[in-house]
Amino acid sequence: KRVIKGNTYAAQVLPLSAQMELQMAEKESERQKKRIAAEQRRKKQAEQKRSLTPEPVEGRRHIDIQTELYLEELTDAVQESAVETQTDPMLDRPPTPKFVPSKSGKDAECQIEDGDLFDFDFEVQPILEVIVGKTLEQAMLEVCVFRGKKKIFLK
Numbered sequence: 001k002r003v004i005k006g007n008t009y010a011a012q013v014l015p016l017s018a019q020m021e022l023q024m025a026e027k028e029s030e031r032q033k034k035r036i037a038a039e040q041r042r043k044k045q046a047e048q049k050r051s052l053t054p055e056p057v058e059g060r061r062h063i064d065i066q067t068e069l070y071l072e073e074l075t076d077a078v079q080e081s082a083v084e085t086q087t088d089p090m091l092d093r094p095p096t097p098k099f100v101p102s103k104s105g106k107d108a109e110c111q112i113e114d115g116d117l118f119d120f121d122f123e124v125q126p127i128l129e130v131i132v133g134k135t136l137e138q139a140m141l142e143v144c145v146f147r148g149k150k151k152i153f154l155k
Contacts, residue, residue: 056062066072 053062066074
């Protein structure tokens with residue numbers, strides 16, 4: 001019997017009579033193959049027995065020759081040739097210079113005198129005074145409110 005691995009839900013189960021017919025057909029095909037093989041062997045032996053060319057006349061002999069369109073020399077030795085090359089010794093190469101991009105456009109100048117630019121300390125001082133003053137005022141209000149609530153809780 002044959003062992004089948006895996007899912008066999010889709011396998012078609014043949015009835016016993018069909019299995020017997022299948023076995024008979026397999027045996028018949030095997031017999032047919034054997035008959036054909038035996039016939040081929042008989043033919044081969046018969047061809048080997050009879051020679052395709054007659055025996056050579058006395059003083060001559062049969063040899064294999066080339067019958068192709070282009071003749072070529074058949075030899076056992078392979079053609080060889082030797083070639084030599086020599087490379088130059090490696091020379092020390094100077095280091096590659098750093099890349100400097102070429103200038104594009106026109107150069108322009110301007111002169112800046114003292115006092116022309118933004119003076120941070122002078123410009124920021126009024127803004128800083130307002131921010132610090134508002135922060136202190138807010139803090140004082142919060143302290144007063146906290147003390148007022150504290151007096152209410154103590155009473």
